Amino acid sequence: MSKLWGGRFTKQTNKLVEEYTASIGFDKALAEEDIQGSLAHVTMLGRCGIVPQEDVDTIKEGLHKVLARIREGSIEFSVSDEDIHMNIEKHLIEEVGAVGGKLHTGRSRNDQVATDMHLYLRNRVVSLTGMLHALQEALVIQARDNLDTIVPGYTHLQRAQPILFAHHLMAYVSMFQRDAERLMDSYKRINILPLGAGALAGTTFPIDRHFVAEQLGFDGVYENSLDAVSDRDFIVEFLAGASLIMTHLSRLSEELVLWSSNEFNFIELDDAFCTGSSIMPQKKNPDVPELVRGKTGRVYGNLIGLLTVLKSLPLAYNKDMQEDKEGMFDTVATLEGALQLFAPMIATMKVKKDVMRQAVNQDFSNATDIADFLVNKGLPFRQAHEVIGKTVLYCIQNGKYLLDLSLEEFQQFSELFDERIYDVLQPEAVVNARNVYGGTATAQVQAAIERSEARLQATSQWVDEHVQV
Numbered sequence: 001m002s003k004l005w006g007g008r009f010t011k012q013t014n015k016l017v018e019e020y021t022a023s024i025g026f027d028k029a030l031a032e033e034d035i036q037g038s039l040a041h042v043t044m045l046g047r048c049g050i051v052p053q054e055d056v057d058t059i060k061e062g063l064h065k066v067l068a069r070i071r072e073g074s075i076e077f078s079v080s081d082e083d084i085h086m087n088i089e090k091h092l093i094e095e096v097g098a099v100g101g102k103l104h105t106g107r108s109r110n111d112q113v114a115t116d117m118h119l120y121l122r123n124r125v126v127s128l129t130g131m132l133h134a135l136q137e138a139l140v141i142q143a144r145d146n147l148d149t150i151v152p153g154y155t156h157l158q159r160a161q162p163i164l165f166a167h168h169l170m171a172y173v174s175m176f177q178r179d180a181e182r183l184m185d186s187y188k189r190i191n192i193l194p195l196g197a198g199a200l201a202g203t204t205f206p207i208d209r210h211f212v213a214e215q216l217g218f219d220g221v222y223e224n225s226l227d228a229v230s231d232r233d234f235i236v237e238f239l240a241g242a243s244l245i246m247t248h249l250s251r252l253s254e255e256l257v258l259w260s261s262n263e264f265n266f267i268e269l270d271d272a273f274c275t276g277s278s279i280m281p282q283k284k285n286p287d288v289p290e291l292v293r294g295k296t297g298r299v300y301g302n303l304i305g306l307l308t309v310l311k312s313l314p315l316a317y318n319k320d321m322q323e324d325k326e327g328m329f330d331t332v333a334t335l336e337g338a339l340q341l342f343a344p345m346i347a348t349m350k351v352k353k354d355v356m357r358q359a360v361n362q363d364f365s366n367a368t369d370i371a372d373f374l375v376n377k378g379l380p381f382r383q384a385h386e387v388i389g390k391t392v393l394y395c396i397q398n399g400k401y402l403l404d405l406s407l408e409e410f411q412q413f414s415e416l417f418d419e420r421i422y423d424v425l426q427p428e429a430v431v432n433a434r435n436v437y438g439g440t441a442t443a444q445v446q447a448a449i450e451r452s453e454a455r456l457q458a459t460s461q462w463v464d465e466h467v468q469v
Contacts, residue, residue, distance in 0.1 A: 038103055062100055085109050106205035107196070108197075111195050114229055114231070120328075128242075128335060133180065135339055136176050143445070164442065192222055197228035230316040232310055235324055249342060252289070253292045260286050265352060267351055269286055270345065273288045288345055309324065361403075366424075374414060394409070
């Protein structure tokens, strides 16, 4: 059967060319959005008197039938029809006859596909923001439950200073808050309508682009027709935001893997989110965080791939831009899978408070507070630093920790030490001494949780307001 665009050609398309250039294998994911856009477009054609209302009604009825068949899985898409747009149009014409060919009046596949992707990504950004919200909520609940849990804080993966475990979890809440805000901000640039730009220069038909935008829930229309069909910034921006989300998920994944090992033993992940070994029956493997950590690379690759596609393209549309979809679809699927698993995995995570506390008691992470103690006695910090360095070395050489030392042992390094040093060195005192905005003191972490809960409420409201009915 000849192509819908085949009038200019004297030969059939080579089968290898058909297979190589066809996008139906992946852009069939845009079927719902393609029909949604077509319904709004043909409604506008009737309203503007470009297509008779009787034909508009027939086309709309046919589109709804095609959509129903797609949803029930009774339509077979064909490589010879290239893409989702031509496949749907071909089935529409089979459904309602030649009048179906009027649907494409005043538009091109160039502005049509751009519209489909705006519709697709708009919905996914809202749903992904909701998934981030669920993960943040799970982290906040764990933080509230662990306001009395002290854990070593690390730099260079070496124990540095004791902190509240809640403070550590809230750091990720802050990261994911920035991620959610990036997604919400990107919505403004996604929610712009390219339809009506035609192939690149607009159309000779007296269409009403703003009416279509209103019908589809867009906030505005592209002001330049060349930009409308060639812009993929909104996808790049999404992929960049998704890459940062995966970065943060990967960092948290790494910590979950470490914390659940026997060497740390700080947490235990629920059995529902772990797997076993085919040969070693004792194993409980943290496969979910490991795989999320691994899948981060493919999301990065999708971002770099699209940037590379776009870097040298002249205006306006080029076939290269067909490469914009698979990476976007893959990133959405990867991110959805990770976020859907992470929230319940965090919610069911068992925190081993006693093990964490024991780790704090068996290190030198309270050393900075001794230096601060001496500074408050009038000793310059650099001298205090040297004193404590020698004190720690003495402990290491004698198999002791700082709280094991007698007052006499402390005073051999400085006469400024007195009995109050034992109160200063207690983990609770070390934590609560950092009572500055953003610090690890219990009061500050409680305040941070309350601020986050207020922001989460605002995010939830945004998601509710932007869900497309």
